[in-house]
Amino acid sequence: MSARTKKEPPLIRQVVTNNEEISPGVHVISFRRNFDFLPGQVVKIGVDTEHPPRIYSICSGNQEDELRILFNIKDDGFLTPKMAAMIPGDILFVSEPYGSFLGTNDPAWWIATGTGIAPFYAMFRSGNSENKTLIHGVRHLNQFYFEDELEWSLGKNYVRCCSQEESCDVFPGRVSKYLEELDELPDVKFYLCGKALMVVEVRDLLIEKGVDYGNIIAEIYF
Structure with a gap:
């Protein structure tokens, strides 16, 4: 929400x-x-x-x-x-629908936690997934909503992060930990959707890693 x-x-x-x-x-x-x-x-x-x-x-x-x-x-x-x-x-x-958290056809990273994946799934289903990387963070493995469809379509560009359970092909930890361990980040837009704490934490981390503030677009769920 x-x-x-x-x-x-x-x-x-x-x-x-x-x-x-x-x-x-x-x-x-x-x-x-x-x-x-x-x-x-x-x-x-x-x-x-x-x-x-x-x-x-x-x-x-x-x-x-x-x-x-x-x-x-x-x-x-x-x-x-x-x-x-x-x-x-x-x-x-x-x-009627409204809002400015809008997908484009440009390369981007979509970063979500929990049900914050909803707008990115709408973008995916609307044909905006080319040149996109989707990173989804959850606590439990059964919270990767739509994962079969996303994995089949996005392949290596679909990254799952789970903080409380482990499985093959799933990063063991939070989204922030996954991003911290990356050596470099691409020069693209970063879309964030999740609770306020996650959005602030990831935004600050991206800025520390050299991402321009203007390339970070956020939608807060609560």
Whole structure:
């Protein structure tokens, strides 16, 4: 979920078409796409008109028939437990897409933790993955969402970092540790998406390694 903006877009009724738990406590909820969007943009989502909506990155390609949202259940929250319990035919209230965390066709590194992979998966599904390196950091091996598809398509340009479990072809540690151990970094844009602590830590590390501040684009999830 991305940071709020001041403007409050109107919410439109959308009918849930699918709701799949893809990892313990992590869901992908879907509805028909009836608007255009740019990969990397967000929408506001609510389950009624009485409670404030929350902001989520779109997690599907911009030419697909359905629009998908990746979210993890917050046990003490209001929205996500209700979203997790939804079935096809239930109603979501969704804004039009907006936001400036946008993918391009230029070479870049995508760096994400947890469900922060959502906008990069949207960029990938929208055909923006050429000349991209995706680095995804999680705590547990079952949190590499969409990994089969990403590994098949991106190959060596798909880097998985796991801090609490080990497996072959997975870097044993956090994203920051992986980046620290690299001898040099390419002259490309670096897109960061995850919690504020990760974004700040990785941004500072990149700058220390010589990356220009203007080449770092961040989206904070909370």
